[in-house]
Amino acid sequence: MSKSAVIKGTSYVLVHTPEFVIHNGTTQTTERLVNPDSTYLAALPNHIRSYEDAVAYPPNQVFLGSKKPEILSGIEMPWCNTKLEDAKRFGTYGELMPEDEFYGLVAICDVFDLVILETDFAAMVKEKLAGHPLIGEDLISRIRDGISRDNIETYVKEEHGEPLFHKGAMVGYVKRAHDIDETLSAHVLFENLVYKASSVLALLHLIKNTDINKGDIDYVIDCSEEACGDMNQRGGGNFAKAAAEIAGFVNATGSDTRSFCAGPAHAIVEAAALVKAGAYKNVVVFAGGTTAKLGMNGKDHVKKELPILEDVLGGFAVLIGQNDGINPEIDLSLIGRHTVGTGSSPQAVISALVTEPLDRSGLSITDIGKYAAEMQNPDVTKPAGAGDVPESNYKMIAALAVKQGVIERTAIPDFVAKHGMPGFAPTQGHIPSGVPYLGFAREDILEGRIDKAMIIGKGSLFLGRMTNLFDGVSFVVRKNRGDATGDGTSEAVSDTSVKKPVIGIAAEDSELGSDVVAEGIALAEKRGFIVKRIEGVDCHKKMDELLAGKGIDACLTMHYSFPIGVSTVGRVVTPGRGKEMFIATTTGTSSADRVEGLVKNAIFGIIAAKASGVKEPTVGIANIDGARQAEAALLRLRDGGYDIRFANSARRDGGVVMRGNDLLAASADVMVTDPLTGNLLMKLFSAFTTGGNYESTGFGYGPGIGENFDKLILILSRASGAPVIANGVEYAAQLVENDWKTIAKDEFAKAKEAGLASILGEIKERSKSSDKNTDTSTAETEAEVAMPPKEVVTAEIHGIEVMDIEDAAVSLWKKGVYAETGMGCTGPVVLVHPDKEEHARNLLAEGGYIHQ
Amino acid sequence: MDLENQKRVKEYSEQFGPENLVVILGAAEGEAAGLAAETVTAGDPTYAGPLAGVSLGLKVYHICEPEMKDEVDAAVYDEQVGMMEMVLDVDEIVKEMSAIREQYTKY
Incomplete structure (x- = not known):
């Protein structure tokens, strides 16, 4: 069977669009129709954020990858009160583009002469885009020269054009493409062009982030909630190819996948399957942002004296390619599915998406390092009464773990903290749906912080009035299993095909008792590690023998004299x-x-x-x-x-x-x-x-x-609890495997x-010369003293200053006592044969090295 | 409460009589449950939907309240609601719901 597809890279982009909030967000357009004189519409302009504030907004910096999601836990809500001082437009995964440049990108994406900009504005935008690192002259030259403002106003009035605003002024318009076809109205076309342009921005950043040759991409999947077509085929589609054309993927074909917010998760599973099957080698899954959802919860934000927080479009792109032995795999044997028969209670949904695939593969809920479901920014949703969406998802998963007996009920908050993260994605429907974590997941897995992440997409199909069903799909991204595996088969099979390191534990000195050690070993074994317990009073001797004879690859112990x-x-x-x-x-x-x-x-x-x-x-x-x-x-x-x-x-x-x-x-x-x-x-x-x-x-x-020093011996404290013992085993196994x-x-x-x-x-020369004036001791070097016959040294003598430890040993050699130096748990020690301990102590006391 | 649901509640109330109707909520937290309960008792507090200014005074409970839990077969309840019961702040929901019922429920 061929190997699992891998995630080769991701991009995440935002676009600050304050005017789109006012003129295109459905909350605002509806209000303008129903209640044109409302206090909300009057107050709205005072709640619009500046571009700089949007850049400095902590969740946006996390979305762009410049900060880790965890930083949000340390910031008091509302997060919009905190402006990150080191915030930048360009982040690890993408950028937050300002509105004027984005109008240029919309014009670049227009291939039917539908977007007309005002003369000066067009020239200004072209000039600004010339400084963009990813938008070249080939794209900029697609922006046509503008027309005068008077003409724009006439066209908007007489031909039902959609006016475009920037900083309160009309700077262009979008033409309608048909006189009576609603699907080709200027309003719908603008929405679709904005979607396409934000998609293209994500694609350009993906190319930069992955270094892939554009010509090597052979399939693209768009997974948004938008629709393009005409009145005879309203959802005719293929945003995918439309965006790929502008991004320059000349060898790519593609298609669109739809399932409300579950779209991205479905699309990634499809992409992974296409690559694994060998149909395509490099598949890009992407989505852009939606104008309709801008300012969706604006009324609540204004009422609570907050800025309009939904003022950015979101976009992302993921490159899924053939297994390279390095990047994290998408494990198709661990797909969770909400089927037609699953039902719609939260319990049924979460069971189908989380526990069912894990049970099938013999994994436990706690075997997944991080979960990512609906990553909506709670700063946006909480003031609107929708609560903290990611947190309630994590609580639901934790509650299932409790029902399965995997964790105690009191451990729910710990589970949420360990296996979850704060939400940081803009509320752009399909954008927050699990995928915002993919970039971090790839890093967390590559850097060994976690082994597996589960991405969960959920969709509210009933909004389309075709079914009352809910939808959802989940998949697991896991550490690459290397050349020998990566075949997408179950965990058990992969265990036998790679020799796992054997980790010894010689932990006879635990202050917490033998049961805690056993509990730690059980925990490690549950995680798939192979542990060998070494017991008895001479466990250290056995440990050394096992290490020498390769009976174990590494050993944990609570005490060792290095x-x-x-x-x-x-x-x-x-x-x-x-x-x-x-x-x-x-x-x-x-x-x-x-x-x-x-x-x-x-x-x-x-x-x-x-x-x-x-x-x-x-x-x-x-x-x-x-x-x-x-x-x-x-x-x-x-x-x-x-x-x-x-x-x-x-x-x-x-x-x-x-x-x-x-x-x-x-x-x-x-x-x-x-x-x-x-x-x-x-x-x-x-x-x-x-x-x-x-x-x-x-x-x-x-x-x-x-x-x-070529033995791998790891130290645990005598007060190490079971989780630390299990983690110690993991630490040891990683060192061996790497x-x-x-x-x-x-x-x-x-x-x-x-x-x-x-x-x-x-350095040593310098410290010696600085010591010279104060240090009057007569240090003798090893060379001047003959070494007594070597013998087994197991008796430790503590209490000697670290600076004097070598001299102390040499002083014993002078008296014919063989001694070695080492480090005990509380400081340096001199080691001698047990029979000579008392004699050695006397000698050291005489020499002033210890006090008796 | 969304406008569709307000319309349905209003229609059922006319069709079956308000005294014969119990509204069961599944909101995820106290404030949202309280707002929905207020909508079907005192009227839509946002003055946006069909129940704006219409005080139906209906009986209204959240599914996690003990009165509702007792009505349901324990096994079915555990299967359908058990997990959410663990997740939600039930005390807060009961507090909000009781307050609304005391003030506005007529039946």
């Missing part, structure tokens, strides 16, 4: 935005020199992040002692050619040095800190919701990383090439 030069990179979920962050490092010692340690920790953090699937991790340095020196050293490393991406503090003055706020918000993917601070942070991030003794969130203290060893080797090699050794050498 050699100096190795420390662990923790992974937490930060409370501010729910974003993951790597804390480098959390236990162990990278170096006895503080600054050298910080620099090494940065590299260790990058390794852990990359091996966890974060392709280009950003690095920030916690604002602690030595941060500035570490920054200087890392800058030198970068200048030497080491590809390090610095994070920028979320605080106004920015910079790579991270403040406490940045910790909460995860401004950096990798937060560099010394291990003791890191250890403290781990405990805070992991246990702040439970009052302390039970660590419930995050992935644990992470793998010990250091040059030439071949952490090669990644580590590459990173060390690249850092060396960039001059790491000399940079570190200079």
Whole structure:
């Protein structure tokens, strides 16, 4: 069977259209007919937002991909009271186009000489569009020279033209295409041309975002709620080809798919099936925006003294292509369908769309990382009495999980927070319908934050008066299963075709008891991981043997003495935005020199992040002692050619040095800190919701990383709860699957090439010279002392200053006691044979290294 | 309440007599339920539909109210409403509905 189709990229666009709100939105056109002198129409112009305010509106920035949906949770509603200072017209996925330029694009999309602009306005628009990065001269030259304003007024009056306004002035008109055919009236044609133009804008951005050659697109599907045709075939259709023509997809054919707001989900399933079947290689699913819905809830917004929030058109486009082994797959075995016989109660609808496909594949509701159903912006709907639509969808899914016994009823709010997100899409019917999350879903999956997302489209078919039925369809986007799979068959089959890593757990020291460890293992197994529990007093010895003999690929344990030069990179979920962050490092010692340690920790953090699937991790340095020196050293490393991406503090003055706020918000993917601070942070991030003794969130203290340290041992706290244990298993499995060893080797090699050794050498030299005046101890090097015969060292001696740890060990060697140094859970330790512990303690006390 | 539904309620009330009619709502939150209840009792508060200025004073309940729940077979109720009952703020809905009934219901 051929492989599943993948999502190669997305685009999202908005168009600010204040005049369309007033003249074309149906709430306003209806009011003008029924009640032309209404107070609403009189008040309306005072509630229209400026272009700048629309750009700075937080949900719009999220829609364009410049901000993550989670930021909205941290902004007090109404969100329109907050203007994002760093907001920009162009975002990750597209842009928010202003009205005047958009009129130019409408004229570009007109192939029947229907759009006539005023002379000066046409010239101004052409000039502005010449600066647009995606609209070339070939398109701009399609805008014809304008006519005088007097002529426009005459045509509008005498020939039933639809006037076009900008900033209150008439700047053009749309002709009707037939004297009596309602479907070709100027009003309908304008609506269709606006739809087409916003679609073209989405297509142009998709080309930019995916780098695909326009000629390689061979099929396009339009999935809006618009209709084009004439009185003999009112819904004749093919907006798809009409938009593809302007966008320059010369080799594409296409068609339209309709199902009210469920259209996009149907279209994506169709596209994935066409690609998987081999009928077409690259299929674009897209939709533009609708004038009719502008200002739909305007009356309520005006009544509540809010601006008209429905002042933008929305559009999106998705490229679905053949499996490349990288991009997330659309799994056609996990399609949810609302059938004719399903019924229309919310329970029946959600069961059909969510639980039925999951049950069929043996998955649980909680196996889906994120759900996206109706992503309407609640800032728009709440004042209109329609509530928070995405939130009620998430609550319904959570309620089904409760009914199935997957979660407790009290866990509904947690479920909503973890598996959902705030709504951020404009209320443009088909636009909010699940698809606004696809761009983020692709990123979240590629970067390893989630494995699977479910997109749900729902449609109110009864509005067309042909049936009382409801409609809905859902599909699952999942992490690419690589070359061996990706065949769209069930999870169970894919499990057997790829060897999954075996993760050991040697957790004999849990403060929370053996049951919690068992619960964590069960949770991990439920998620599909293979876990081997290692028990008994000598579990560490067994662990080492299993690691050496490849009986396990990695091991989790609650205590391990790593050699100096190795420390662990923790992974937490930060409370501010729910974003993951790597804390480098959390236990162990990278170096006895503080600054050298910080620099090494940065590299260790990058390794852990990359091996966890974060392709280009950003690095920030916690604002602690030595941060500035570490920054200087890392800058030198970068200048030497080491590809390090610095994070920028979320605080106004920015910079790579991270403040406490940045910790909460995860401004950096990798937060560099010394291990003791890191250890403290781990405990805070992991246990702040439970009052302390039970660590419930995050992935644990992470793998010990250091040059030439080739065992994969991850540390968990003794207070790790079941979820952290399960996440730790996931962390370990990801590192194995992503071949952490090669990644580590590459990173060390690249850092060396960039001059790491000399940079570190200079740092140590500097701190030595600054210590010289105060440090009068007679440090002896290993070379001067003969090493006693090596023996097994398991007894730990604590309480030695980290700076003195090597000297302490050497002092024991001098007395004939074999000793090693290492890092215990609470600080550095000297390790000796148990029989010699007492003797060693006495010697160290005599030397002033410990107090007895 | 949308204009179509207002028209239907008004017609049924004329056809069967207001004392013989119970309106059952399924609104998703208290305020919306209260507005719909007000429409079929005191009249359309937005003065937009057929019930503007028409005070029918009908009996009106939300499906999640205990009076309605008791009328329905428990298994059917669980299948059709059980999930939404968990999701909705039932206390808030009951509060709004009771307030409207006390004030405006004539039957």
